[in-house]
Amino acid sequence: MAALEQRITTFSRDGLRFDVTDEGPVDGDVVVLLHGFPTDRTSWDRVAARLHEAGLRTLAPDQRGYSPGARPAGEDAYRLDELVADVLALIDASGRERVHLVGHDWGGALAWLVAGNHPTRIASLTVLSTPHPAAMSRAWRRGLDQKRRSWYMAAFQVPWVPERALAAGFNSLMARSGLPLEDSRRYAARLARPDALTGPVNWYRAARHSGVGAHRVEVPTTYVWGSRDAFLGRTAAELTREHVGADYELIELDAGHWLPETCDAESAAAILHRVARAS
Numbered sequence: 671m672a673a674l675e676q677r678i679t680t681f682s683r684d685g686l687r688f689d690v691t692d693e694g695p696v697d698g699d700v701v702v703l704l705h706g707f708p709t710d711r712t713s714w715d716r717v718a719a720r721l722h723e724a725g726l727r728t729l730a731p732d733q734r735g736y737s738p739g740a741r742p743a744g745e746d747a748y749r750l751d752e753l754v755a756d757v758l759a760l761i762d763a764s765g766r767e768r769v770h771l772v773g774h775d776w777g778g779a780l781a782w783l784v785a786g787n788h789p790t791r792i793a794s795l796t797v798l799s800t801p802h803p804a805a806m807s808r809a810w811r812r813g814l815d816q817k818r819r820s821w822y823m824a825a826f827q828v829p830w831v832p833e834r835a836l837a838a839g840f841n842s843l844m845a846r847s848g849l850p851l852e853d854s855r856r857y858a859a860r861l862a863r864p865d866a867l868t869g870p871v872n873w874y875r876a877a878r879h880s881g882v883g884a885h886r887v888e889v890p891t892t893y894v895w896g897s898r899d900a901f902l903g904r905t906a907a908e909l910t911r912e913h914v915g916a917d918y919e920l921i922e923l924d925a926g927h928w929l930p931e932t933c934d935a936e937s938a939a940a941i942l943h944r945v946a947r948a949s
Contacts, residue, residue, distance in 0.1 A: 678729060680739070681763040683756055687739030690760070691730045694722035699793075699945065700766050703730040704757065705930075706775020706799075708836070708844075708870050709857050710736050713774065716934035717941070724942050726770075731760055733777070735869020736861075748869065748876035750783060757784050761791050770945050774798040774930050776873055779806075786885035794948035795891040796941045798929040799899060801906035802913040803884035809906035819901050826874040833864040833871055847900060848926035890917040892944040894937060896925035917947065 678692045691711050701721055703714040711730040718728040734740050734756055735748060742748075757780065761769050771792050773781030778800030785795045801809070809816040826832045836843065840862040844854040861867055891914045895907040911918060921940050925933050 678760075678763055681731070681760050683759040686734070686737075686742065686756075688734070688737045688756065688760070689732045689739070691718075692727070693718060694727040695725055696727060698725045698727035699949070700764050700769040701726050701728045701941065701945070702757065702760060702764075702769050702771050703728055704771070704773035704777030704781055705730070705733065705736075706773070706777045707873065708840075708861050708867065709775070709853075710860060712856060713853070713930045717930050717938045720934065720938035721941060726942075726945065729760060729764060729769075731756075733780075735872060741869045745872050745876045748872040749879065750780070750877060750882040753780050753873070754784050754787060754882055757781075758788060758791065767791070768793040770794045770796070770941070770948065772796045772798070772941055773800070775800055775927070779803055782887060783882050783884065785889050785891070786887045787882060789887070789889050792889045794944045795887060795889050796894070796944045797891070798894045798937055799896065799902055799927055801893070801895070801902060802887070802910040804913050805906045805909035806902075807884075808909050809903060812905060815903045816906060819903055823874055826871050827878075830864070833867040836867055836871075837862050837864050847928070848898075848932070849928045850931055853928070853931045884913075886913050886915050888915045890944060890948045892919045892921060892940050894921045894923060894929060894940050896923045896927060896929060896933070898925060899927045901927055919944070 675696055678690050680687050705711055705713045711732045714730045721728055768791055771781050778797040781797050782802050785792045840858045841854050893910050923936055929937050
């Protein structure tokens with residue numbers, strides 16, 4: 671595919687329209703930035719600014735359930751195979767055959783799946799916080815630590831109640847998890863309503879019947895993990911190495927979960943180093 675010398679503000683797939691922030695040199699190597707739960711594409715603003723200074727172009731979408739034009743009803747619309755196809759549609763819209771892929775939290779889990787299932791479209795992979803899905807499953811089976819950290823995933827299976835509880839206490843819950851208040855307030859302005867949270871919460875509900883295998887990743891990969899992450903423990907972080915067959919680096923930070931917001935310099939440095947090694 672030939673690179674398109676124009677900005678992308680939206681892209682479409684199956685009648686859904688996704689909003690995108692497209693910044694940096696238009697002819698630079700493309701880095702796709704996938705946000706997590708319950709944030710949005712602005713979570714990458716500080717990281718993206720550093721990548722632009724290095725000559726990279728960034729595409730940060732509001733994902734399915736977050737973009738106002740891409741909020742389908744029903745759990746099945748949020749299956750992982752649908753989420754993976756959304757990312758591939760954005761890559762197609764960029765006009766590039768391959769991009770550098772970056773994800774955090776749920777965006778990180780999705781990035782692992784895109785890279786594992788479609789390696790020819792990914793030049794390099796950098797994942798913040800989230801271990802490889804197979805490593806996560808292994809850690810869950812090994813003991814109580816990851817089960818305790820992931821208690822909310824089971825709670826999110828209940829209809830309607832999680833959306834209402836999270837909307838009612840959004841800022842206080844996010845603050846207790848270590849997210850800076852200025853970021854929490856920005857996300858709350860868009861998401862702190864039960865109807866706005868149903869799509870994002872459906873990512874958890876639909877993951878039980880995803881239809882996508884967590885394959886071994888065969889593209890150059892960096893995994894950045896915060897040792898004080900309240901949700902994702904050391905066992906899964908260390909097991910992730912076994913699920914990457916290409917050049918791999920684990921970067922451990924003295925940090926919590928919200929790496930794009932709280933460790934933008936370290937996150938950007940990890941991305942830039944991985945992109946340079948893949949070039």
